[in-house]
Amino acid sequence: MSAQSSLFSRASAEVVDLHRFFVDWFVEARAGKVDFSRFETVMGEGFSMIAPSGQILDRDAVIDHVRDSRATCDDGxxxxxxxxxxxxQTADTIIVLYIEAQLRGGKHSRRQSSAVFTTSSSAPNGVEWRHLHETWLQVPEG
Incomplete structure (x- = not known):
């Protein structure tokens, strides 16, 4: 396996793992068992996000929003x-593209996402998030 494909494997695992964290953190029945520091660890310094609405958020705003959203969803x-x-990609930086599909409150949504990752020996999957851009493909139904 080349260093670049290994970087893609690590970044892909991070995308999947972080979204598992979100489900556990947001679902009321599971939120008490989740370590929030895992999220803070993988959000790299200088992280920024463009939300599906177009709003630009810095690292602190994203961390605060996720922290404040703990246990706000039901088991569905x-x-x-x-x-x-x-x-x-380069030897230590990669852009990963993916679609995030959600079911929240019985409503489906989909977003096209692109994320920039850099290597980090202290992160669980060996990469940290540097930038995320999400665009609506399907806005939550009505």
Whole structure:
């Protein structure tokens, strides 16, 4: 396995693992068993996000929003990651493209996402999030 495909494997695992964290953190019945520091650890310094609405958020705003959203969903909340694929990459940086599908409150939504990762020996999967851009493919139904 080349270093670049290994980087894609680590970044892909991070995408899937972080969304599992979100489900556990947001679902009321599971939230008490989740370690929030896992999330803070993988959000790299200088992290930024463009939300599906177009709003630009810095690292602190994203961390605060996720922290404040603990236990806000019922057991029906689900996230699946689809069509994950590599974009541009170097030896220590990669862009990963994926679709995030959610079921929340009985409403489906889908977002096309692109995320920039850099290597980090202290992160669980060896990469940290540097930038995330999400665009609505399917806005939550009505």
């Amino acid at each position: 909340f689900a996230i699946s990651i689809e069509d994950i694929r590599p974009g541009w």
